[in-house]
Amino acid sequence: MTNALQRLNPLRPEGIALLLLAAFLGRAIWWFAVSDARDTSFATEIIISGLLAGVMYSLVALGFVLIFKSSGIFNYSQGVMALFAGLFASGFMTDFGLSPFIAIPLTMVVMVITAILIERFVLQYLVGQEPIILFMATIGLAYVMEGIGDLVWGSDVKRLDVGLPSGASDFMFDCCNLYVEKLEVSAAVVAAVLVAALMAFTQYTRIGRALRAVADDHQAALSVGISLRTIWVIVWSIAGFVALTAGVMWGAKSGVQFSLSLIALKALPVLMIGGFTSIPGAIIGGLIIGVGEKVAEIYLGPTMADLFGANPNNFTAIENWFAYVLALVVLLFRPQGLFGEKIIERV
Amino acid sequence: MKLARITAALAVAVATGAAALPAAAEITVPSLVYRTGPYAPNGIPWANAFQDYFNLLNERDGGINGVKVKVVECETAYNTTQGVECYESTKAEGLVFHPRSTGITYQLIPKATTDHKVIHSMMYGRTSAANGKVFPNVFNFPANYWDAASIMLKHAGDMEGGMDGLKGKTIALVYHNSAYGKEPIRTLEKLSEKHGFALELLPVDHPGQEQKATWLKVRQMRPDFVFMWGWGVMNQVAIQEAASVRFPMDRFIGTWWSGSENDVLPAGAAANGYKSITVHAPGASFKVHEDILSLLYDNGKGAGERDRVGEVVYNRGMLEAMYTAEAYRTAMEMHKTDNPTGDQLRDGFEALNLDQARLAAIGMEGFTVPVQVSCENHGGPGLGAIQQWNADSKTWTLITDFVGADREIIDPLIAEDSAAYASENNVEERACN
Incomplete structure (x- = not known):
């Protein structure tokens, strides 16, 4: 750590980034110390909202991590998988009148069948191909799944009510004058359970160990009798389950509609920060992005106005791209992300 | 399920295809x-309504003045590049275009x-296209974004006991960060100078999809009114967020x-009481x-779902088709032809005079307001x-009468903006006699 700090050059991008970060944190601490209760309460609200929004991004990012970790495929269709699962869940509930307790397991069955079909008709023909070929295949897959979803369920906005509490928490409003969205708190609980379950699954089950073996070394795993095709079906099924969770949460928040597939764009900076191979990294990355973009959206404009007399309105609607700025800053220090595995290739 | 409907439609198409006659x-x-x-x-209910209205004319009236109408769809996916491609690929046979996107309209x-x-960018697109002297081929009637901003403000004024009641108030504009969303800003700035809000x-x-920061700002600034210029998922999320922050x-x-x-159904009960401006009845x-x-749905000829006839976007698509049909009818009668040219159709649009009697004759009495277009006024x-x-x-229920915009503010803005366009693009204003 000391060596790393000694190597830091304040004139290089990483040095400048660190100095800016230190300046920002210093100013934030000073601001918290001198601000009145209303302002600090507002800032607290922003941080809580950012953390909760970050969890929602993490739910999408987890699916990317699972597939990338076990097969090296960057699954471009993960966002569409969330939409696809959301469409089936809402379709089963609204068109067939099924309760969420039946509709969600039924959707899971659909996702498993989808995983089998993907393996059978796409992946098995691409074993050993370059990662870019597999990536392109997932782009095609995204469009096919979107088309099938549209064909089967139509393009209307669908309400998805799985019984989760939604709206602002009255308790937090009354006790602390804080706006906390109940659905996002539910999502945080679900994400925590999901991560714990995924970690336990990969650490303590036979299939989980096989997944890790494949992730570590395909060839070695094959040599000890692990079937790559079965593993891929399992991994895509689990990613389907994660997509279903994300689809249900985002669908409950804003209705199930085709713009849901674009949430994948929110997951990308999360992955860049957390690393493409780390489940905890997806969560931490989500939290950093969630808080970072909210803080930037609200405070960057006034800060630039204070410091440089700039027009604060020029620094609005920056949430989307600011997330990528944060990700790029992290890449300067750790190209593999905060929790990703360092790639060492021998020449 | 949509799949079942598509299968049925395909079966009908295959069964009837053999009997099709030369057009x-x-x-x-x-x-x-x-x-x-x-x-x-x-986009879907809009397209369905457009299709349905012309099918209705074909079924009920034998087309427009006896000439059948064929609607040719081209998919833009609300993408400007695809929209321009669609225009290029259909311009050989079509005379009038409805871009249904401000971005495509500008192109x-x-x-x-x-x-x-002819471009009819009904209630969207470039607002100053209302000036027919500078934009001879573009129409945006029956109203434009600047009218909308002014009428929304009038309603806010009514809620405050008159326009003077807006003095010292705060109005937040939550808008889609695009050419479309930015359209009302200039008008609202002018109106804020006039009324002191x-x-x-x-x-x-x-x-x-994610607007938390925006609504936290709303919660902090506590405006007296929020106006929204949104589209698609932005509307649904905004309405839910507004309810959550107890606006x-x-x-x-x-x-x-x-x-x-x-826009409102995904928010459920939380959307109760939400308002919007409109130019037609729900x-x-x-x-x-x-x-x-x-004539259509009972005979299996509807373009969409029966229970969606009458939804807001459906009604708007129907209105758009009606204006085009009436402009064609006017052009045919003016130029005594069944096959007007583009310029003749433009004349039809400019001579459009939809009074109460005509609205009643086409089954739209009380549905919308009379519209008169002219060479100068395309708005x-x-x-x-x-x-x-x-x-x-x-x-939805109409809670006010149809009222006009603040022309004292809007008309000079239209003149100024269209003059700027004319100067940038070397367009010579035409004379309207």
Whole structure:
């Protein structure tokens, strides 16, 4: 750590980034110390909202991590998988009148069948191909799944009510004058359970160990009798389950509609920060992005106005791209992300 | 399920295909649709209504003045590049285009003018296209965005006991961060100078799935009113967020593209009381709907789902088709032809005079306001009313009469903006006699 700090050059991008970060944190601490209760309460609200929004991004990012970790495929269709699962869940509930307790397991069955079909008709023909070929295949897959979803369920906005509490928490409003969205708190609980379950699954089950073996070394795993095709079906099924969770949460928040597939764009900076191979990294990355973009959206404009007399309105609607700025800053220090595995290739 | 409906439609098409006869003389109307992509929930009912209205004319009246109409759809996915491609691929047979996107409209304005085609960007697109002297081939009647901003403000003024009551108040504009969303800013700035209210601008990036920061700002600044210029998922999320931060729904007013069933239904009960401006009545209780249902849907010829006839976006698509049909009819009668040219059709648009009697004759009495267009005025009467959502009955209800915009503010802005366009593009103002 000391060596790393000694190597830091304040004139290089990483040095400048660190100095800016230190300046920002210093100013934030000073601001918290001198601000009145209303302002600090507002800032607290922003941080809580950012953390909760970050969890929602993490739910999408987890699916990317699972597939990338076990097969090296960057699954471009993960966002569409969330939409696809959301469409089936809402379709089963609204068109067939099924309760969420039946509709969600039924959707899971659909996702498993989808995983089998993907393996059978796409992946098995691409074993050993370059990662870019597999990536392109997932782009095609995204469009096919979107088309099938549209064909089967139509393009209307669908309400998805799985019984989760939604709206602002009255308790937090009354006790602390804080706006906390109940659905996002539910999502945080679900994400925590999901991560714990995924970690336990990969650490303590036979299939989980096989997944890790494949992730570590395909060839070695094959040599000890692990079937790559079965593993891929399992991994895509689990990613389907994660997509279903994300689809249900985002669908409950804003209705199930085709713009849901674009949430994948929110997951990308999360992955860049957390690393493409780390489940905890997806969560931490989500939290950093969630808080970072909210803080930037609200405070960057006034800060630039204070410091440089700039027009604060020029620094609005920056949430989307600011997330990528944060990700790029992290890449300067750790190209593999905060929790990703360092790639060492021998020449 | 949609799949079942598609299968049935295909079966009917295959069964009846053999009996199809060679087409007689007909008018081709291109329809630039977006049945796919993130904005499809609005694009589909719009496209269906457009199709249904012309099918109704063919079924009920034998077309326009006896000439059948063929609607040719081209998918834009609400993408500007695809929209321009659609224009290029259909301009050989079509004379009038409805881009259904402000971005596409901006691209098509110079092309259509050169090609002698007509653009009807109904209630969207470039607002100053209302000046027919500078934009001879572009129409945006019956009202434009600047009219909408002014009428929404009038309603806010009424709620405060008159326009003087707006002095010292704060109005936040939550808008889609695009050419479309930015359209009302200049007008609202002018109106804020006139009436003494503070205007706060809160842009939301496409598509608007995540707006937490925006609504935290609203919660902090506590504006007296929030106006919204949104589209698609942005509307649904905004309405839910507004409810979550406990912003009073009756002080949250959307533009006409932020006021359909698609926008309020996902929010459930929380959307109760939300308002938006409109230029036509909601619901399916008019003679024209009766005809569409009995002549098309009862005979399996409807373009969409029966229970969606009468939804806000559906009604708007129907209105758009009606204007085009009436402009064709006017052009045919003016030039005594069954096959008008682009310039003749433009004359038809400019001579359009839809009075109460004509609206009654086409089954739209009470559905919308009379419209008169002229060579100078391509923007129509600029009237609008406010509708309010009832989450219990799941219906919109008109709560005001149709009122006009503040012409003292709007007309000079149109003149200024169109003059700037003319100067930038070396367009010579034409004379209107």
